[in-house]
Amino acid sequence: MKNRNLILNILGISALFGVLRLFEAYGSEYQVRILDNMGVFITLAVSYNLVVGVCGQLHLGPNAFITIGAYTSALLTMSPAEKQMSFIITPLVWPLNVLHAPFALSLVAGGVMAALFAFLISFPVFRVRGDYLAIVTLGFGEVVRVLANALQSVTNGPLGLKGLPPRTNLWWSWGIAVLTTLLVVKLINSSYGRAMKAIREDETAAKAMGIDPFRHLVLAFMVSAFFSGVSGGLLAHLITTISPTLFTFFLTFNLLMIIVVGGLGSTTGAIVGAVLFTWGSEALRVVESDMNFGLFTIPGIPGMRMVLFSLILLLVIIFARHGVMGRGEITWNRIASGWGALAGRKSA
Amino acid sequence: MQFGGLCAVNDFSIELKPGELVGLIGPNGAGKTTVFNMITGSLKPTSGRVLWLEEDVAGLPPHYVAARGIARTFQNIRLFGDMTVLENVMVSFHFRLRSSFWEAMTGLPGYGREERRIRKDALEFLEEMGLLHLANEKASSLAYGQQRRLEIARALATRPKLLLLDEPAAGMNPPETRELAELVRELRTKYDLTILLIEHDMKFVMGLCGRIQVLDYGITIATGSPAEIQCNPDVIRAYLGGEGDGQCLR
Numbered sequence A: 001m002k003n004r005n006l007i008l009n010i011l012g013i014s015a016l017f018g019v020l021r022l023f024e025a026y027g028s029e030y031q032v033r034i035l036d037n038m039g040v041f042i043t044l045a046v047s048y049n050l051v052v053g054v055c056g057q058l059h060l061g062p063n064a065f066i067t068i069g070a071y072t073s074a075l076l077t078m079s080p081a082e083k084q085m086s087f088i089i090t091p092l093v094w095p096l097n098v099l100h101a102p103f104a105l106s107l108v109a110g111g112v113m114a115a116l117f118a119f120l121i122s123f124p125v126f127r128v129r130g131d132y133l134a135i136v137t138l139g140f141g142e143v144v145r146v147l148a149n150a151l152q153s154v155t156n157g158p159l160g161l162k163g164l165p166p167r168t169n170l171w172w173s174w175g176i177a178v179l180t181t182l183l184v185v186k187l188i189n190s191s192y193g194r195a196m197k198a199i200r201e202d203e204t205a206a207k208a209m210g211i212d213p214f215r216h217l218v219l220a221f222m223v224s225a226f227f228s229g230v231s232g233g234l235l236a237h238l239i240t241t242i243s244p245t246l247f248t249f250f251l252t253f254n255l256l257m258i259i260v261v262g263g264l265g266s267t268t269g270a271i272v273g274a275v276l277f278t279w280g281s282e283a284l285r286v287v288e289s290d291m292n293f294g295l296f297t298i299p300g301i302p303g304m305r306m307v308l309f310s311l312i313l314l315l316v317i318i319f320a321r322h323g324v325m326g327r328g329e330i331t332w333n334r335i336a337s338g339w340g341a342l343a344g345r346k347s348a
Numbered sequence B: 001m002q003f004g005g006l007c008a009v010n011d012f013s014i015e016l017k018p019g020e021l022v023g024l025i026g027p028n029g030a031g032k033t034t035v036f037n038m039i040t041g042s043l044k045p046t047s048g049r050v051l052w053l054e055e056d057v058a059g060l061p062p063h064y065v066a067a068r069g070i071a072r073t074f075q076n077i078r079l080f081g082d083m084t085v086l087e088n089v090m091v092s093f094h095f096r097l098r099s100s101f102w103e104a105m106t107g108l109p110g111y112g113r114e115e116r117r118i119r120k121d122a123l124e125f126l127e128e129m130g131l132l133h134l135a136n137e138k139a140s141s142l143a144y145g146q147q148r149r150l151e152i153a154r155a156l157a158t159r160p161k162l163l164l165l166d167e168p169a170a171g172m173n174p175p176e177t178r179e180l181a182e183l184v185r186e187l188r189t190k191y192d193l194t195i196l197l198i199e200h201d202m203k204f205v206m207g208l209c210g211r212i213q214v215l216d217y218g219i220t221i222a223t224g225s226p227a228e229i230q231c232n233p234d235v236i237r238a239y240l241g242g243e244g245d246g247q248c249l250r
């Protein structure tokens, strides 16, 4: 069983990369771009779900980690000359003005910085629970955005960073999505993951069984922040221009929507949600352009997509509180038993 | 223990010898659960000490107390409802885990061995409590009596020296209660446990415990053997009010 799943995993991932290779060779630039986004959002959703879905803590500040990752990574891949040209109002502080690192290293640095920040804020954050935790994390998300605006000698303020090398491609975005998913799933299915779920289910009982909630929540928070930070680096080198207005609460809201629609606590749900969201936000672009019905034309309304998304979210919360997946997962075992049942019915 | 103006437990003292099975009884609201909460670190007593193996554990975090060998069950069942029965028990092994989270996250073989051992041991605890056939069910889907037994299995899996049972027979029918009494007796010998239990079912308590302490309004009104307690006039009055004169509890 174990070997079979390993082989299926390898086959599945190979098939995925085969498809990506085809898109790289024959797909339009537009399609590739959507796929790039999809990979990054899978990483974001899977890591965000670890804190919100698995640990059950409504953390509303992933945009802070994404911002930190994006800026860290961008400041490392820009060449010193480019940085000197960009920072026209206030020069960039040493040593950032001379540092120059390859893309891979810059992504790791972005993740590490985000995880460090997560560690620092975990003391006030995990002192409280529930609504208070939501408010505190929301506050930190805002604080980071304000800092990105104000710390001109580090972030270049409202001007942001422009002309980043467009290093994020299908391989980076999906490679990291696959890696994150494999690691996070391993963590969730381990004894550590059980402890995190126990805290979500009943913190008092978890403590009585010897589990230290603070330690495990900080752990989940830092792992989540690390991968969010890496995704921030990927986003920065996908968009190639970053500024403080890019990673607002709006981004957090989208992530929350993704994991709620996918099913809180389900990793495969988070993936399904991310795919639906990135694909949907492109497919629904039509509602923002003029619609011609022959006799009359409905003018396009910018922002209409968000209205639709919010509507979908509302419907999910009202009619299907558990999302697409509930807390269940799509696993090879499930697929195999479903397949077996189907085959059995046919032969009978 | 003081809650604002309310003194829930006052001047309480109890000494447990290794291997003893002691009952804590008293009317509703007497402060029995509060005593458990103070012993396990859920509540920090406003004054006083909780001496455990020569250490004052009063006010230490509950997970620390649990790791020192004190386990409990809850009166209002507190299982990890959305996890399986087996997972509920496996959680109790976590605080002893040797592997770091790096090893767990990358799935190194050392961790794999530990995980298999935990699973095997957890299944043994389930078998012991007669829950093996339910291992893969969701905990919240269990019948009431089964949930109470799962609470005990989960507490046992932390390998405690002292086990605190808060109304373990509540909601069970007479045959289930008899079975439970037998089980508690067996567990005590098998695991070398000291047990302190709260229970309203007099037959259960009287048949099981060697010593009983009675609380009323946070004050100890009697302690002694079951026979002494049964006919103690103060105890009768606490339970039955004035009209219990001359009767015995049974």
Ligand SMILES: Nc1ncnc2c1ncn2[C@@H]1O[C@H](COP(=O)(O)OP(=O)(O)O)[C@@H](O)[C@H]1O
Pocket (backbone or CB within 6 Å): B003, B006, B008, B026, B027, B028, B029, B030, B031, B032, B033, B034, B035
């Ligand atoms: N955390 C708390 N805060 C305030 N009052 C409490 C708390 N816990 C218990 N009490 C009160 O203390 C008294 C004793 O409660 P408890 O120990 O649960 O009684 P028992 O378990 O004997 O039925 C009750 O009056 C109860 O309302």
Ligand SMILES: [Mg+2]
Pocket (backbone or CB within 6 Å): B032, B033, B034, B075
């Ligand atoms: Mg009680």
